[in-house]
Amino acid sequence: MSTVTYSKPPDSSLSYFKEKYQRVRNQSLRLCAPLEKEDMVVQPVVDVSPPKWHLGHTTWFFEKMILETHAKNYQVYHPEFNFVFNSYYESIGKRVLRTDRGNLTRPTTEEIYKYRAYVDEQMLAFLNTTTDLNPEIANLLELGLQHEQQHQELLVYDIKYILGNNPLFPAYTPKETIPTTESRPLVFLPISAGNYTIGHQQEGFCFDNELGVHQVYLHDYEVGDRLITNGEYLEFIEAGGYQDFRHWYMEGWAWVQENKETAPMHWHQIDNEWHQYTFFGLQKLNLHEPVTHVSHYEAAAFAQWKGMRLPTEFEWEVACRTHEATIHPEANFIENAALSTLGATEGHYQFYGDVWEWTNSAYLPYPFFKTKEGAIGEYNGKFMINQMVLKGGSFATPKDHVRSSYRNFFHPQLKWHFTGIRLAKHV
Amino acid sequence: MSTVTYSKPPDSSLSYFKEKYQRVRNQSLRLCAPLEKEDMVVQPVVDVSPPKWHLGHTTWFFEKMILETHAKNYQVYHPEFNFVFNSYYESIGKRVLRTDRGNLTRPTTEEIYKYRAYVDEQMLAFLNTTTDLNPEIANLLELGLQHEQQHQELLVYDIKYILGNNPLFPAYTPKETIPTTESRPLVFLPISAGNYTIGHQQEGFCFDNELGVHQVYLHDYEVGDRLITNGEYLEFIEAGGYQDFRHWYMEGWAWVQENKETAPMHWHQIDNEWHQYTFFGLQKLNLHEPVTHVSHYEAAAFAQWKGMRLPTEFEWEVACRTHEATIHPEANFIENAALSTLGATEGHYQFYGDVWEWTNSAYLPYPFFKTKEGAIGEYNGKFMINQMVLKGGSFATPKDHVRSSYRNFFHPQLKWHFTGIRLAKHV
Amino acid sequence: MSTVTYSKPPDSSLSYFKEKYQRVRNQSLRLCAPLEKEDMVVQPVVDVSPPKWHLGHTTWFFEKMILETHAKNYQVYHPEFNFVFNSYYESIGKRVLRTDRGNLTRPTTEEIYKYRAYVDEQMLAFLNTTTDLNPEIANLLELGLQHEQQHQELLVYDIKYILGNNPLFPAYTPKETIPTTESRPLVFLPISAGNYTIGHQQEGFCFDNELGVHQVYLHDYEVGDRLITNGEYLEFIEAGGYQDFRHWYMEGWAWVQENKETAPMHWHQIDNEWHQYTFFGLQKLNLHEPVTHVSHYEAAAFAQWKGMRLPTEFEWEVACRTHEATIHPEANFIENAALSTLGATEGHYQFYGDVWEWTNSAYLPYPFFKTKEGAIGEYNGKFMINQMVLKGGSFATPKDHVRSSYRNFFHPQLKWHFTGIRLAKHV
Amino acid sequence: MSTVTYSKPPDSSLSYFKEKYQRVRNQSLRLCAPLEKEDMVVQPVVDVSPPKWHLGHTTWFFEKMILETHAKNYQVYHPEFNFVFNSYYESIGKRVLRTDRGNLTRPTTEEIYKYRAYVDEQMLAFLNTTTDLNPEIANLLELGLQHEQQHQELLVYDIKYILGNNPLFPAYTPKETIPTTESRPLVFLPISAGNYTIGHQQEGFCFDNELGVHQVYLHDYEVGDRLITNGEYLEFIEAGGYQDFRHWYMEGWAWVQENKETAPMHWHQIDNEWHQYTFFGLQKLNLHEPVTHVSHYEAAAFAQWKGMRLPTEFEWEVACRTHEATIHPEANFIENAALSTLGATEGHYQFYGDVWEWTNSAYLPYPFFKTKEGAIGEYNGKFMINQMVLKGGSFATPKDHVRSSYRNFFHPQLKWHFTGIRLAKHV
DSSP states (O other), X not given: OOOOOSOOOSOOSHHHHHHHHHHHHHHHHXXXXXXXXXXXXXXXXXXXXXXXXXXXXXXXXXXXXXXXXXXXXXXXXXXXXXXXXXXXXXXXSOOOOGGGGGGOOOSOHHHHHHHHHHHHHHHHHHHHHOSOOOHHHHHHHHHHHHHHHHHHHHHHHHHHXXXXXXXXXXXXXXXXXXXXXXXXXXXXXXXXXXXXXXXXXXXXXXXXXXXXXXXXXXXXXEEESSOOBHHHHHHHHHTTGGGOGGGSOHHHHHHHHHHTOOSSTTEEEETTEEEEEETTEEEEOOTTSBOOXXXXXXXXXXXXXXXXXXXOHHHHHHHHHHHOSSOOTTOBOGGGTOOSOOOOOTTOOOOSBSSEEEEEEEOXXXXXXXXXXXXXXXXXXXGOSSOEEEESOOTTSOGGGOOTTOOEEEOTTOOSSOEEOOOEEEO | OOOOOSOOOSOOSHHHHHHHHHHXXXXXXXXHTTSOGGGGTOOSSTTOXXXXXXXXXXXHHHIIIXXXXXXXXXXXXXXXXXXXXXXXXXXXXXXXXXXXXXXXXXXXXXXHHHHHHHHHHHHXXXXXXXXXXXXXXXXXXXXXXXXXHHHHHHHHHHHHHHHHTSTTOOOSSOOOSOOOOOXXXXXXXXXXXXXXXXXXXXXXXXXXXXXXXEEEEEOSEEEESSOOBHXXXXXXXXXXXXXXXXXXXHHHHHHHHHHTOOSSTTEEEETTEEEEEETTEEEEOOTTSBOOSOOHHHHXXXXXXXXXXXXOHHHHHHHHHHHOSSOOTTOBOGGGTOOSOOOOOTTOOOOSBSXXXXXXXXXXXXXXXXXXXXXXXXXXXXXXXXXXXXXXXXXXXXXXXXXXXXXXXXXXXXXXSOEEOXXXXXX | OOOOOSOOOSOOSHHHHHHHHHHHHHHHHHHHTTSOXXXXXXXXXXXXXXXXXXXXXXXXXXXXXXXXXXXXXXOOSOTTHHHHXXXXXXXXXXXXXXXXXXXXXXXXXXXXXXXXXXXXXXXXXXXXXXXXXXXXHHHHHHHHHHHHHHHHHHHHHHHHHHHHTSTXXXXXXOOXXXXXXXXXXXXXXXXXXXXXXXXXXXXXXXXXXXXXXXXXXXXXXXXXXXXXXXXHHHHHHHTTGGGXXXXXXXXXXXXXXXXXXXXXXXXXXXXXXXXXXXXXEEEEOOTTSBOOSOOHHHHHHHHHHTTOBOOOHHHHHHHHHHHOSSOOTTOBOGGGTOOSOOOOOTTOOOOSXXXXXXXXXXXXXXXXXXXXXXXXXXXXXXXXXXXXXXXXXXXXXXXXXXXXXXXXEEOTTOOSSOEEOOOEEEO | OOOOOSOOOSOOSHHHHHHHHHHHHHHHHHHHTTSOGGGGTOOSSTTOOOHHHHHHHHXXXXXXIXXXXXXXXXXXXXXXXXXXXXXXXXXXXXXXXXXXXXXXXXXXXXXXXXXXXXXXXXXXHHXXXXXXXXXXXXXXXXXXXXXXXXXXXXHHHHHHHHHHTSTTOOOSSOOOSOOOOOOOOOOEEEEOOEEEEESOOSSXXXXXXXXXXXXXXXXXXXXXXXXXXXHHHHHHHHTTGGGOGGGSOHHHHHHHHHHTOOSSTTEEEETTEEEEEETTEEXXXXXXXXXXXXXXXXXXXXXXXXXXXXXXXXXXXXXXXXXXXSOOTTOBOGGGTOOSOOOOOTTOOOOSBSSEEEEEEEOOOOTTOOOOSSGGGGSSGGGOSSOEEEESOOTTSOGGGOOTTOOEEEOTTOOSSOEEOOOEEEO
């Protein structure tokens, strides 16, 4: 258990990276294609980043971490871009304060596209001229691609926030999926008490926070066999859930009062009917699809109102491995292009895709967790305080990006991302 | 004195308005032409508005105040634009909170250009089919054009703020004027004690805050025969002006401490040399041109350090009328296209143009001031608290927009606009 | 006009100062006598100072300005008290931040009483051994006493705030005055246009901000012959005054919204009946007594609703001198011990006493105003921005402290002090 | 495992409660005895409560929870005290906002002492007339006493904050203990991997958050055999620990920057020598005593700098039970009256007393945790977000109040309480 390798790319061959590099890089452009240039610039709240910043920042990662250090005679594209596109890597230089990102109208989107083209050209030249990828570079390459996939997901959240908070409620794309029209009854899946192994145990890449495979003891418990729907959450609202402090953490209750919270984000009550801003514009609320855009406070209050609780990350991981050992074919990932939550069909437990499921585990280091030296070491460990773990991926996650040991994490008050609820209980 | 007309357009003929309408409206587009679409969107601080918002808001004014009310069968361009482009007219509807403007990526610039084209077409059709302009409409037309000119000036401030706070320091336009290379000695112009008439006494348009022509008694005084230069202000900095509380109002001193103020806005000390962001990019500080981008706190502290003071708005108005009765041919207005302060040549006292001069008068109603009924009445009176009067116009002001009685006003801590300093003293 | 003396004590003789010193110093103690020790400590909002701090600070003024500099072999009472009891005199040392005052439980009230006794003993010894008061010391003595009188007035405001914001609404003292039961109709007093002399023209002490006697021209105007009553102000409330933005400055309206303002401070609507916290506890609102605890925003909105305005400080001063040249015997000052506003009787115009009257003049320097050198020079000039002038004194003002040229000043949003409204209009 | 009783008083006999009630209640008065009345009132920061509020609130608990409900004909002392002394029990009534506590000068300390005397008299009468304590009342009684003990500890923190932030640095009491003059080398105590039982397994009272006895699996680990000393922490400071972001959580680093943190609370560097405010006044820093007044951020940064980590709450509990099964006779609790941390002697591991030890466990519910119905149910569960667990008690904790399963919890940025550091590591 004492020596762990940071990441294990499934295939360190150059052909693997050449294919994946182009596929992942193109996906970022594809996601931005439906946007207007104006949409690329703004940062309406501190958690949202401007789309063009995501495009620049993910490019900067490859320039800084690979080309500058490992490509012979590499010429930096622009001396100021390190300053502009760095995010929180304190070891690399004075970063742009996160709240200022939305005021940087330059470099323009056009210029950033040129920057991407330049770096992509250099990266492919680098991959074409290299005969042997050493493990350090292979790790950095894989990390850069995983990092870009993470930003693609954030990009989708941020696009929804930017368009959904515009009084014109513009659609991002026309709707193509057929709305779910019914939901099956909620049933609980049992898991027996015992010691379980937690963490990344397969081949392939993982983040440092999944390493430190270790044992946990779990008592008998059960988890819901699907996600909570909009309809079920609406019952909580209609039962006065947002008016009764007894369901809430003290901080959650203060958050409700201060922000006058009454519903998930992007819900709008218009003429006494509930609507939801979606990527297809404003739509009537679909009662049979999983609820999303709830904070941890709301997820926990809902569970408390139901007399149950959220699962721990360990319970979730074991339940997922037990009941959905391989990803269900209907799992709703970005490749689906549904851009929406979807109802659970028979036998589909929705552990993967649709929405990230809030667990009741704080984001803390696993036993044996070690921070790497240097800038790469800043990746995950520095966030291990005051955040909660989410599991399973969302409809904005690339399918090859997630796994049962993947630990996502956010502050409990956040809800601009695609979050959801699975219930758990002791027997 | 008891009946005043709200405004007196110099020529109520249709031809006057047709010409002016097209000239003023085109000027807004011309000012935005050098910008990228990204520049059109953002609101980096609350006082700055997005350029595309200025374009929409000034258009909305004509749609709302004239076309909707006075043009037969007028079809509103978009039902939500009233909500999006209203500013502070509380009587007309729920406004967009000022701080949210910079998050509205839609309507896009393109869409706003279409909106402008539609309204312009309708306005010209209206002017072409009207045979007789009644005074109410004439007043509204003139007000709409004056209003657009005010926003053109704000637009220039805001563009400078947006570009000048970008770490790439992009130029708005290439430099065309020849830098001033010397400044003449400061001499004081005397004015004798006596009763003077203040306010708008000529023909032609004025704002409601200039009405109420009245008498003030002034004691003997003198004012400087030119604006204070960058060089003179630099002496204040180098004498430790920002470190000595004795020169400052208590609030000014708190403002210096809290914001770590050390120089006018857009000044940067790089390798021990002072630079200034200008519309032509970052340049070495020109010591012979008027200082600008100073708050009232800084202007007052400078004057206090010199053992003098700022003139009152009454002293300024009388000095201007006495010594620069007609606008000097070298007065530096937007038509000059200098886009920069310029040094004072022999015999040019710079009362008009270059920079708005902070006075030591609070912005208060003149005797006999009356607020008009309705939305138009919200124009000026509601700001008459906690602001200071500025006089004379700037290099961003249209020449036909300003006059000696014109009262501009801003909060004393602001400095993103083109402000400057003229000294005064008692004999 | 060019040389002014800073202050002119009416009588520089030692006997004058010995008597006044003891009288003024005792009054501070008398005001605190009804308080509990707990009341002496707190600072519930930034504008309120703890009563024990007032006692210490006024004492420190004599120690620092007179004893330390002018009394031979004077031994400072405690080396840290300069740090603790300094207020805003930046030239003397690092001050305690104003917001921290309410956390300083030591020195205790008891200790401060000892400090006062020590300084008083030393001051009287100094006065007894001095044979000749030079003008500098006489000026400082007078200033110290005037300063203590100012703090006595603040002390009364602060006591009311501290007790009136306690849910137990404790009385400070039993009620002794008979409530006013009717109010006479409001009549307007005319003043003719002309040049008037403004500023301190009599013998005797004045503050530096009253110096610079100068001319102002006033047009014909009229002012109300008494203060506005609670009953008249209640009509404004009942007419929806706090719900209609048209009466308010834009900043005033924002202030109403943000603070959910609905009435003067210390008014409470209990079971549909209006009550008022007074120094005698919670009482039913007396409709015939002058309204107090209104901000400038509220005073201005009331006047606007009435179709009138507030007088300027110049109009007030001239009207007072014209119509109440000598202080009316019924003027309601602290010596009255009414501790409440009182209704206006026949022929009593209430220019003096009762409540400080908000004017529509910003607090700005008079022509010829000069800041004194040194710490004393910090007295008034540094506040001459963003504040409004009030005139006439209140029921908490010592009678010998006020005069027609006295310029009090506060920020327009404040209302914990005894403010009131007099209407004015042009003919 | 499925039925747990909420609390198990060690002895439900009336004599047990009569003795404990008087002992605990007197202790609160004893702690306040050295204070001045002025010290009783203030709330310098939101986390500190005024001492007199602690006295009132703990009394209110007995009045509200026992006398009002269970004592026949009980007469409430004052109808407003429920409003004034309620803390966060949302089910009982509108609470006083926490930040307002420090402005309530009334009821006075004297009045609160009377309130205590009244309630004590009634409680003892109730205990004397009751012949049989039913379990519900016994539980409430025990809870009330435990609650008062918790407030006694907070009282000690708050007193230190109030006096220690006064520029006069007043002593609370004279120093009586002999300073520690050396510290023994740090040795690590090993624990073997395996399943361990966690939670309250003994007889006697516990809080609801300790219930739900459950299994956890622990891997091999080691913990330090004593607390970290001031001297060891000083090495971290001198090695630039507060200037190097790599040791810190991102939030911790932001906290350091924003608050300009450079040392534990109450440390002062005077003339290049470190001092510490203690209950005996300002003293030279004792290098051999345990460091205290560090936030979780600081504790975690220190551990990271040492290449180690903090133990989890489970590791701590098992290590304590393994190595200090019974409380060491030198354990430093409030009964010691040391009022200071003390050095570790041979064989004394300091698990109990001295300082609360930050663990790296978030405060989350144990498996099977159940919230009780009603106001009592608000006790602990509502805080289970964003806080970290601390273990072991401090020199301000009553010895009979703590046990190995006791879970204290605070937000990670807090440091006004008596916190400390024990290191842990994997083998």
